[in-house]
Structure formats: structure tokens, C-alpha cells
Amino acid sequence: MSERLFGIHGAALELRSHRMGLLTSNIANAATPGYKARDIDFASALEARTAGATRDASIETATRYRIPTMPSLDGNTVELANEQMAFAENAVAYSATLTFLNGRVQTITRALKGE
Template sequence: MFAGISSSKSKQLVESALASRNLRQQLISSNIANIDTPFYKSRDIAFERALSERAAEIYGKKETKELELAMTDAAHLPKVKFPDSKLATIFLRDGHMARNDGNTVDLDVETTELSKNAIMITALDNAMKRDSANFKSVIEASSKI
């Protein structure tokens, strides 16, 4: 970036989405690597809510459905938001039958999730490239003036 110049508001959102997709890729790879580990439970990540809140924050469309806590005295404790929705949540994937060794990794599910995640990473990467190309063309056009 050039001295605080941002090519678009969506760039921050795409960067957040890519970071989340990277974490999902690592979790799925870990699940596949532990397919023969007894009592291993397959894991996944839920980041869609955090991403939608980040989008609302970036675009200034913060519509909260939370009731604000009135702090009428300095001695009041601040509210605790649990779980923090700005963070992605890692959870154990339910609904899969455990094998005799207690492992819940299903290779078909994991490879499908891996493929879906790879497609999303490619789409986000292409969005970043288009955004950069637009920014580059504006800079090149302004240098010719």
C-alpha cells in the first residue's frame, strides 16, 4: 500500500476471508493426516458470522440486534461477549459415525470439503488480482496525464 491509499474497501474483507480459508485448509489437512489416529475427532471452522460482521464494519452497515448494557456506575463490570463473534470458532464436526477406534474422520467428507475450500480460495485470489489490476490501471493512467 502507498501511504494509506487503499484500492478498495473489499480488499480488507477478501484478506480476512483468505486467512480464514487458509485456516480451514490446515484443519482439513490435519483431519486427513489423523485418519488412522484412534479417538481423533474431525474438526472444522465456522468463520462466516465473523466475516459478515467484518463486512458490516467495513461498509458501515452495523446493525446490531444486541441490547446495549447501561453502565450507570464506574464500578460496574463491562459486559462479556462469549463467544466473541469477531473470532472464528473451531468445532468438532458432528453427524459422522465413529469407527470402532473412536475416530470420526470420513475421507469422503474431508476430500469434498478440501475441494470446496480450494475453489473458494481460487475465487478469492482472482478477486484480489482483479482489484490489484484495477488499481494498477488507475495509477498507470494518472501517470500519463
């Protein structure tokens, strides 16, 4: 039912939220030897989700390990500047998706009130 009410935006918000967690984990582990940075291919995850895959399945199939531009000696693949840029980009997209959802909720609320 929520997919009919909120369309693609509900799934997008869930995926963006999960991506935010991955990016935060990458940033937090920037100095951890051997840590492998991960990210979600958002377009693939959203496509899988809209095709009927569960949230977990769509995230699992779209999660990728990052390939660093400059390999580090300790095996850590986090490149802090790239992670911070991806985090900021995702935060803006998350906010935009939340704004779309808020507008949809307000529209439904007005319709229920008969306005």
C-alpha cells in the first residue's frame, strides 16, 4: 500500500538511508588498517527494488567495494575526500526525497480532510 501512496520515493528514502550508513562507516574507518570501503550503486538498487526485490536483496546486489585511486600500504581503501563528497551528495538527495514525500503526505492529508 505504501508503494501506491508514495511511489518510488519511499524506496528511494530507504536506500538513501542505508547508503548514508555505509558512507558513515567508511568515514569512521578511514584509519583502520585493511578496511574495505563499500558503497551502493543507487540506480541498480532502486531498479531492483522497483522490479519487486526486497529491500535487503536490492541492497545486497547493489553493494560494491570501492576501488581506490591510490592504494594504501595498510590495505585500507577509504579515500576520505571521496567519501565526504559522496556523503554530502547523498545527504542532499536524501533531503530532496524527504521533501517529495512530505509533499505527498500533505496532499493526502488535504484530500482526506476534503480540502
